Amino acid sequence: MVQAVDGVSLALASGxxxxxxxxxxxxxxxxxxxxxxxxxxxxRIDGGVIRLLGSDLISLPEEGLRRIRGKELGLIVQxxxxxxxxLVTIGAQIVNAYxxxxxxxxxxxxxxxxxxxxxxxxxxxxxRMKAYPHELSGGMAQRVMIGMAIVNSPRVILADExxxxxxxxxxxxxxxxxADQVRTLGASxxxxxxxxxxxxxxxxxxxxxxxxxxxEMAPVPEFFSAPRHPYSIALLDSATWQYxxxxxxxxxxxxxxxxxxxPGCRYHPRCPFANALCQGTRPELEEVTPNHFVRCFRxxxxxxxxxx
Amino acid sequence: xxSVLEVERLVKRFPAPGGGRSxxxxxxxxSFELKKGxxxxxxxxxxxxxxxxxxxxxxxxxxxxxxxxxxxxxxxxxxxxxxxxLRAKIQMVFQEPHESLDPRMTIADAIGxxxxxxNHMSRAQQIKRIVEAARVVYLQxxELAKYPHELSGGQVQRAGIARAMATExxxxxxxxxxxxxxxxxxxxxxxxLVDLQRKTDVTYLFISHDLTTVEHISxxxxxxxxxxxxxIGSTKQIFETPRHPYSRSLLSSVLIPDPTREHTPAPLxxxxxxxxxxxxxxxxxKRCPIAIDACSGVTPQLVDVGNRHFxxxxxVAPLPSQIVQSxxxxxxxxxxxxxxxxxxxxxGLSGQIDVLSSPTSQSKDGDLG
Numbered sequence: 001m002v003q004a005v006d007g008v009s010l011a012l013a014s015g016x017x018x019x020x021x022x023x024x025x026x027x028x029x030x031x032x033x034x035x036x037x038x039x040x041x042x043x044r045i046d047g048g049v050i051r052l053l054g055s056d057l058i059s060l061p062e063e064g065l066r067r068i069r070g071k072e073l074g075l076i077v078q079x080x081x082x083x084x085x086x087l088v089t090i091g092a093q094i095v096n097a098y099x100x101x102x103x104x105x106x107x108x109x110x111x112x113x114x115x116x117x118x119x120x121x122x123x124x125x126x127x128r129m130k131a132y133p134h135e136l137s138g139g140m141a142q143r144v145m146i147g148m149a150i151v152n153s154p155r156v157i158l159a160d161e162x163x164x165x166x167x168x169x170x171x172x173x174x175x176x177x178x179a180d181q182v183r184t185l186g187a188s189x190x191x192x193x194x195x196x197x198x199x200x201x202x203x204x205x206x207x208x209x210x211x212x213x214x215x216e217m218a219p220v221p222e223f224f225s226a227p228r229h230p231y232s233i234a235l236l237d238s239a240t241w242q243y244x245x246x247x248x249x250x251x252x253x254x255x256x257x258x259x260x261x262x263p264g265c266r267y268h269p270r271c272p273f274a275n276a277l278c279q280g281t282r283p284e285l286e287e288v289t290p291n292h293f294v295r296c297f298r299x300x301x302x303x304x305x306x307x308x
Numbered sequence: 309x310x311s312v313l314e315v316e317r318l319v320k321r322f323p324a325p326g327g328g329r330s331x332x333x334x335x336x337x338x339s340f341e342l343k344k345g346x347x348x349x350x351x352x353x354x355x356x357x358x359x360x361x362x363x364x365x366x367x368x369x370x371x372x373x374x375x376x377x378x379x380x381x382x383x384x385x386x387x388x389x390x391x392x393x394l395r396a397k398i399q400m401v402f403q404e405p406h407e408s409l410d411p412r413m414t415i416a417d418a419i420g421x422x423x424x425x426x427n428h429m430s431r432a433q434q435i436k437r438i439v440e441a442a443r444v445v446y447l448q449x450x451e452l453a454k455y456p457h458e459l460s461g462g463q464v465q466r467a468g469i470a471r472a473m474a475t476e477x478x479x480x481x482x483x484x485x486x487x488x489x490x491x492x493x494x495x496x497x498x499x500x501l502v503d504l505q506r507k508t509d510v511t512y513l514f515i516s517h518d519l520t521t522v523e524h525i526s527x528x529x530x531x532x533x534x535x536x537x538x539x540i541g542s543t544k545q546i547f548e549t550p551r552h553p554y555s556r557s558l559l560s561s562v563l564i565p566d567p568t569r570e571h572t573p574a575p576l577x578x579x580x581x582x583x584x585x586x587x588x589x590x591x592x593x594k595r596c597p598i599a600i601d602a603c604s605g606v607t608p609q610l611v612d613v614g615n616r617h618f619x620x621x622x623x624v625a626p627l628p629s630q631i632v633q634s635x636x637x638x639x640x641x642x643x644x645x646x647x648x649x650x651x652x653x654x655x656g657l658s659g660q661i662d663v664l665s666s667p668t669s670q671s672k673d674g675d676l677g
Contacts, residue, residue: 167580169557201563
């Protein structure tokens with residue numbers, strides 16, 4: 001059995017954008033699918049609570065969950081063209097997303113859908129209603145997906161690498177649009193990404209995931225200026241070394257195999273700071289300064305080393 | 309530095325899907341040279357034609373016209389039979405490491421495959437070369453007996469590089485070799501490529517939309533838009549003083565991992581248009597923030613704006629003939645008399661150059677004089 005995500009606790013404040021940062025296999029997508037109650041079988045949620053506006057989503061029956069998905073919770077995934085139904089026009093798909101939560105006349109739904117396409121900057125929305133997903137560019141499909149996610153004015157938006165695979169200029173257009181719409185709605189966003197540039201520009205706080213666990217969580221400015229987990233520092237290093245010219249501490253080795261996790265700290269086999277304690281004892285996530293959490297026994301030495 | 313490979317006025321058209329007489333102009337009139345031991349970065353968005361340029365160099369697609377001069381011959385015109393021995397001298401590394409290697413071949417066989425196509429090597433020589441090539445990319449000997457699915461993305465990409473290096477090529481075309489890898493692995497592969505170049509003096513054409521890596525690895529950079537090179541110069545020229553409006557927009561879209569850095573993108577309107585019906589004149593004019601009427605009529609050419617920094621934009625680097633043409637266009641449209649308008653627009657042109665950046669005085673004199 002693979003434990004993809006282990007004891008992850010995140011809280012989204014109203015209107016906040018929290019970045020969930022991790023490399024391939026860190027478990028970041030599993031977190032998003034869990035929130036939606038859509039963990040693909042044979043996967044399952046083994047414990048924990050997911051609270052949305054006071055109600056626990058895990059104990060909710062499927063019927064109750066369905067009322068929330070797409071209504072209070074909007075989802076944006078990467079590669080939208082693959083996730084839109086290829087046989088149905090985008091207009092019909094947005095109408096469907098709207099009318100499954102609003103039992104009103106069909107004509108009203110049509111208007112709402114056109115207006116939504118306009119909000120996500122699709123040119124000539126009335127005509128585009130009749131387009132099929134394959135007729136859209138990658139950037140446009142991604143904007144349609146954002147439209148489907150916001151059509152019911154959700155309280156929380158889960159965006160799983162929403163610009164993966166898009167060109168940089170289109171990436172900026174899509175993320176700016178998403179940020180705009182989220183601000184208008186006053187929604188909170190969980191933005192899953194592996195790109196520290198996106199975190200720097202679009203997130204208020206960031207949580208770093210390693211081998212299924214949050215290893216550091218901090219407000220964005222503090223994370224970039226004073227990171228405290230050795231893995232965070234290695235990530236920052238691999239994202240910024242080109243600007244500096246050389247790498248301080250190249251990340252050695254590979255993430256652990258989830259079926260054979262190392263004892264003690266899961267990062268210790270790759271960590272330049274690891275000692276005997278790290279090899280034998282599991283560190284807990286602790287609050288080291290207000291709002292800044294780290295899962296590392298040696299975070300004080302790490303911080304001192306980083307600043308020097 | 310001696311030139312290893314020269315591309316002259318390369319054109320590649322594909323028939324547009326659906327038949328009829330329309331064409332997709334994937335590459336139009338692209339020229340550049342690769343110098344011994346250098347890396348030329350080729351950047352641009354999806355659909356800019358950068359991958360097609362790389363594929364033409366290996367004859368994975370046949371160019372429609374133009375010349376590719378390499379070791380005294382023209383690759384673009386060569387028969388398959390004559391090209392075959394040269395094939396070992398130009399290699400390619402692909403984007404998707406797991407898809408570019410045969411899943412049923414061990415890593416050793418994959419690295420050795422191009423050697424088997426070179427008839428003169430004995431099996432013992434081949435094995436020796438495979439082991440050497442693997443060591444150069446820091447693949448351990450025990451990985452050689454494995455199949456691609458048993459290795460991580462970074463390891464398979466190392467194997468792809470070893471395979472390209474095994475025939476001791478002059479030129480390697482690297483088509484987005486790092487863009488699907490995690491940041492830490494990307495840094496490893498980039499450092500490996502730099503290291504290999506230092507040791508072997510191999511020449512790279514590094515095709516990528518990952519501008520940060522391009523800046524780090526390249527000596528010179530060419531920016532492509534809709535099948536054309538719109539700007540080419542040293543890495544410093546392109547990244548510190550980009551002149552073409554498209555290059556400026558592209559570079560300003562890069563998100564820098566530093567929240568204290570002010571990020572002000574210079575956006576273009578809309579998306580890259582279809583390469584089936586290219587706009588007339590400059591292909592950027594419909595999206596360009598500084599386009600004038602003349603841009604839809606005049607096809608810009610690459611012009612040296614100083615120190616071998618070439619820009620294809622009549623607003624930045626007008627040719628003398630283009631100045632005359634744009635004056636006439638202004639004159640026809642303007643409400644005032646011809647002489648007066650001509651004077652105004654000449655002032656306007658020099659003013660426009662100042663708006664864009666601080667050009668070297670020589671380029672202004674050279675272009676306007």
